[in-house]
Amino acid sequence: MKIGLVGSYGSPAQMVRLAREAEQHGWDGFFTWDGVSLDEPGMDSIPTYDPFAILAAVATATERLTLGALVFAPPRHRPWELAQSALTVDHLSGGRLVLPVGLGVTIDRAFTSVHGQPSAMRDRAELLDDVLAWLERSWTGEPFTFEGEHVSTGTFRFPQPPVRGRIPVWPVAVWDPDRPPLKSLNRALRWDGMVPQVRGVDPEQGEASPEQLATLVSWIAAHHDATRGPFDIVHQGRFSADRGKAREQATAVAEAGVTWWIESWWDPEVATPDFLLERARQTP
Template identity: 75%
Template sequence: MKIGLIGSYGTPAQMVRLAREAEQHGWDGFFTWDGVNLDEEGFDSVPCYDPFGILAAAAVVTERITLGAMVFAPPRHRPWELAQRALTVDHLSGGRLVLPVGVGTPTDRAFLSVHGQPSALRDRAELLDDVLGWLERSWSGEEFSFEGTHISTGPFRFPQRPVHGRIPVWPVAVWDAARPPQRSLDRALRWDGVVPQVRGSNPDEAEAGPDAVAELVAWAASRRDPATPWEVVVQGKLSADDGEAREQLAAAADAGATWWVESWWDPGTVTPEHLLTLARRRLPRG
């Protein structure tokens, strides 16, 4: 199983250093995040930087590590601009970019404070599908037009394709065995992986544990081609005790996870220095 780290807080220079240190210490992935200005206590004074700017800089100072954001919010990006930024980082990194994606945080003022931006979950979900569909068409190298639910464009052509022909997309999907949200689950099945969450009021509560991951993987097994690679990307916090951390990773892997991503979000306690200490940790691989 691969292990990644989210650079949740810090200046751009600190996050680029974090990516470099993570690679040097054996991590498999470095992720930033995609927000503009969050209307949430504790987060409203946190600086938010352009994720593609951070990832472009990280691409230049690393050679191996996977790069992405947890998670990108395509519904508030213009798809043609998103396609250009993603293609740039993809080529700078030699094809190491991945696109974990979701409907966006509804408390982001880029939704709340901008007239005409979608606020309802259904509208953001429809727009997410439109943007992903537009991105995929842009990777063909051929001229295309697009008609979606919310997005309609005339001819576009991106003559340079992604390094590997496409950029992996990992949609967020909420798992609830009693009330599975079919639309988000079906979206994940159509793409290259899934970032499982459970219902919760904050990022920590929404982290999917091994039981939920195992249920989701079992549900998906009969609905997708097992010969096609499909990443299952869980988030959590590894114990400082190496033995306990190995048990956490083993439980996630046994449930079907292919990635563990260290996820630290409390703005009152998490500092850039703490994240750098995490990046320098000797990873407790089995």
């Protein structure tokens, strides 16, 4: 199992320093987040930055870390601009970029504050599928046109493909073992991994149990087409400050079949730049 760290809050310079420290102390990945500045309670004092600009800077300051965001919200991005940004970071990093993706939070004024943006979750889901399909077409290096549910374009061509031929995509998917598979699970199976959102567990307040993750891993093993290559299960967690307990947490989740633990702290009163830097210096 690989272990990554989210740079939740801080200036761009602090994020680059955090990533360098994480690499020096043995972490496997560094992740930022994809948000916009909104004038609403709880968000009006939190500055947001372009995730691809942050990752481009981190790419030039590191050599080994997998890079991404938890999570990118493609329905807020124009596909051709998203493709260009992702391709730039992919090449700067030597092919270390991954794309965890989702619909955006349920109530997201970044959609409702702009006329013409889809606000209904179903529309955002269709747009997410369009954007991902568009991205994949752009990686072929061949000319293409596109006609989707919400995206329609004339001829585009990105003559330089990603370093490794494609960029891994990890969609957010809902897991509920007591209900039939949801559309988000079927979406994830078409790609390279998933960021599970276990029904009833708020990732900002708690985390899925090893038992819940093990049932998900078993379901994926039964339904994933192995000929498509490896499939990542990406768990957002928070290690205990006690090293022994943290080792037990990691062991339990790894034995459940998870391939990535992403250390994720979202409370801005806790996840200060100094707190995150201290976490990065604790060799995982």
